[in-house]
Amino acid sequence: MRHPGVLCAVALLLATCDPFGSSSAAAASLQETTSLKSIAAALDDSAAIRAAKAGSGPDANAPSLLPVPVFEHALPSGSFTLSADTRIVTNGSADLTAAVSYLRGIVGKSTGFTLPAANGRDDVRHENFIVLDVDASRQGALGQEGYTLVSGKLGVVIRAATAHGVYMGIQTLLQLLPNAVYSTSQQVGVWSAPGVVIADWPRYAYRGAMLDVSRRFFTVAQVKHYIDEITLLKINTLHLHLADDQGWRIAISALPSLTAIGASTQSGSTLSSFPTVPARPWYYTADDYRGIVRYAADRSITVVPEIDGPSHVSAAQASLANLNCSNTALQPYSGFDGPGLSLLCLTDPAHLANMRSYLGTVLSSLAGMTAGPYVHVGGDETPTGITPAEYGDYVSAATGTVTAAGKTPIGWHQIGSAKIPAGTLLEYWGDDTDRATIGTATQSTDVQDAVSGIAQGAKFIFSPADHAYLDMKYSQLTPWGLLWEGYTSVQKSYSWDPTTELSSTDGSINLLPARQIAGLEAPLWSDRTYVGSTALPDNNTVWATQQVYADYMAFPRMASMAEIGWSKLSSHDWTAFQQRLITQGQRWDAFGVAFYRSPEIAWK
Numbered sequence: 001m002r003h004p005g006v007l008c009a010v011a012l013l014l015a016t017c018d019p020f021g022s023s024s025a026a027a028a029s030l031q032e033t034t035s036l037k038s039i040a041a042a043l044d045d046s047a048a049i050r051a052a053k054a055g056s057g058p059d060a061n062a063p064s065l066l067p068v069p070v071f072e073h074a075l076p077s078g079s080f081t082l083s084a085d086t087r088i089v090t091n092g093s094a095d096l097t098a099a100v101s102y103l104r105g106i107v108g109k110s111t112g113f114t115l116p117a118a119n120g121r122d123d124v125r126h127e128n129f130i131v132l133d134v135d136a137s138r139q140g141a142l143g144q145e146g147y148t149l150v151s152g153k154l155g156v157v158i159r160a161a162t163a164h165g166v167y168m169g170i171q172t173l174l175q176l177l178p179n180a181v182y183s184t185s186q187q188v189g190v191w192s193a194p195g196v197v198i199a200d201w202p203r204y205a206y207r208g209a210m211l212d213v214s215r216r217f218f219t220v221a222q223v224k225h226y227i228d229e230i231t232l233l234k235i236n237t238l239h240l241h242l243a244d245d246q247g248w249r250i251a252i253s254a255l256p257s258l259t260a261i262g263a264s265t266q267s268g269s270t271l272s273s274f275p276t277v278p279a280r281p282w283y284y285t286a287d288d289y290r291g292i293v294r295y296a297a298d299r300s301i302t303v304v305p306e307i308d309g310p311s312h313v314s315a316a317q318a319s320l321a322n323l324n325c326s327n328t329a330l331q332p333y334s335g336f337d338g339p340g341l342s343l344l345c346l347t348d349p350a351h352l353a354n355m356r357s358y359l360g361t362v363l364s365s366l367a368g369m370t371a372g373p374y375v376h377v378g379g380d381e382t383p384t385g386i387t388p389a390e391y392g393d394y395v396s397a398a399t400g401t402v403t404a405a406g407k408t409p410i411g412w413h414q415i416g417s418a419k420i421p422a423g424t425l426l427e428y429w430g431d432d433t434d435r436a437t438i439g440t441a442t443q444s445t446d447v448q449d450a451v452s453g454i455a456q457g458a459k460f461i462f463s464p465a466d467h468a469y470l471d472m473k474y475s476q477l478t479p480w481g482l483l484w485e486g487y488t489s490v491q492k493s494y495s496w497d498p499t500t501e502l503s504s505t506d507g508s509i510n511l512l513p514a515r516q517i518a519g520l521e522a523p524l525w526s527d528r529t530y531v532g533s534t535a536l537p538d539n540n541t542v543w544a545t546q547q548v549y550a551d552y553m554a555f556p557r558m559a560s561m562a563e564i565g566w567s568k569l570s571s572h573d574w575t576a577f578q579q580r581l582i583t584q585g586q587r588w589d590a591f592g593v594a595f596y597r598s599p600e601i602a603w604k
């Protein structure tokens with residue numbers, strides 16, 4: 001399909017088709033341009049936005065981008081070449097400092113170019129610029145994270161309503177450049193991006209990744225590395241599972257025992273028995289955590305902290321005696337048992353008061369350290385003995401503290417069974433077995449909890465365990481991870497959709513209105529990060545490093561999640577996705593991501 005309007009609109013970048021009459025006039029008008037405003041105003045990308053809104057997808061010959069953008073049209077007449085002279089032009093109307101230093105950081109390492117800021121007339125004459133333009137009036141057309149990108153001979157122009165949108169455009173620009181741009185050491189090359197016009201925005205606002213740092217501690221550097229990896233795919237949320245049976249990972253100054261005792265264990269090891277003394281204890285100080293939050297924010301990622309409960313709480317029960325009915329602290333737990341292992345004492349007024357005081361302290365200090373709008377309160381897998389009233393007491397204390405701290409609660413979908421505040425988000429981890437019960441006389445408990453949440457107006461984040469759980473093995477050959485949902489191939493991770501997870505298999509019943517879908521999240525649990533993980537480990541067991549485990553399990557399946565979360569449903573296509581993954585694999589190779597080379601894909 002041809003888009004002549006678009007071609008003409010980008011005449012300034014191409015100097016071929018000229019809306020002002022002749023290409024030389026266009027070139028001249030650029031030479032005289034002294035401000036970003038006039039460059040941006042002269043570049044009319046509205047035709048691209050119109051084409052995107054009208055449902056035009058990417059051209060067949062457009063460059064391979066992942067997630068695939070809403071609209072992308074290859075421009076035949078010339079590519080942009082990044083060089084030591086390329087200048088960055090911004091208008092300073094929004095804070096682009098983080099986005100610009102991110103771009104300089106990635107490009108600087110691989111190309112050695114510094115991309116200095118332009119300063120007026122002289123630099124624009126270079127005809128070699130990257131314009132980053134924030135214009136709030138484009139909010140209606142592009143939303144929070146949308147952007148347009150035009151590249152041509154003279155430069156690249158990225159325009160958005162917010163700095164987040166510009167940042168997403170920068171991620172796209174990196175994908176347009178040669179894969180070696182992701183290299184962390186200097187490379188020689190011709191750094192060209194093809195001529196293209198793109199109009200793009202996400203399908204869902206919440207596109208998350210979860211890291212279980214409780215069962216296996218990830219250092220600050222390892223968490224930052226994971227952030228660096230997920231941001232390449234336009235993931236915008238990092239959920240940290242900070243407390244579970246096997247470990248407590250965040251310092252709460254008013255309750256020092258939570259880390260002094262609760263952080264001394266992980267699945268399969270205790271600090272005292274650990275073969276080498278770790279350089280750092282197995283928790284984040286408040287400064288560590290704030291540093292992670294800042295690092296993420298500089299990459300347009302919101303951190304969501306989670307304190308699980310009223311089950312998955314052994315680490316807290318080992319640290320604080322008054323959470324237990326016996327008033328005795330439990331032994332720290334470093335085993336491998338899962339569901340229903342632990343429960344706070346919720347059976348009498350004194351212990352309910354202890355629980356409320358504990359949550360009040362922990363969740364409000366965590367809210368205070370968190371820049372983003374959410375705190376996750378857990379709520380999954382309680383033991384069978386608990387009554388709905390006890391569970392409701394916990395959920396009400398947890399969500400009440402979060403809302404009182406000015407944040408929005410998120411919980412695993414089970415909290416939908418209790419009374420939850422308006423605006424609560426539910427993270428749904430049901431699977432196709434649950435789906436098969438929708439509309440039958442025996443809807444599964446997971447579906448019932450979801451239905452109760454839907455009726456209370458909750459919004460949903462989808463993490464279906466049979467598609468989105470990154471700790472599930474890909475195949476019999478996967479050395480680590482779990483298997484309770486069966487094997488999750490790359491194709492299976494790509495073969496689902498948020499709009500049908502809560503509808504009957506035949507599609508006749510849909511429980512969840514589309515407006516109550518916030519997005520999706522890919523959890524990476526860390527229960528079993530060792531070779532031979534279908535059995536318990538012993539002294540000879542070989543453990544994966546955190547980074548090897550995360551890279552292998554999350555990539556390429558994170559790309560499936562990213563594309564389902566960002567791209568239009570109509571562009572969803574396994575065959576085309578496989579092709580995009582081949583290119584993405586080369587980017588990962590350059591960036592140093594030790595992804596799993598699944599035989600489903602013809603990797604280069």
Ligand code: TNX
Binds near residue numbers: 338469471482
């Ligand atoms: C279930 S699903 C869990 C986690 C485990 C995971 C292992 C959910 C909210 N809880 O505690 O780590 O399975 O796959």
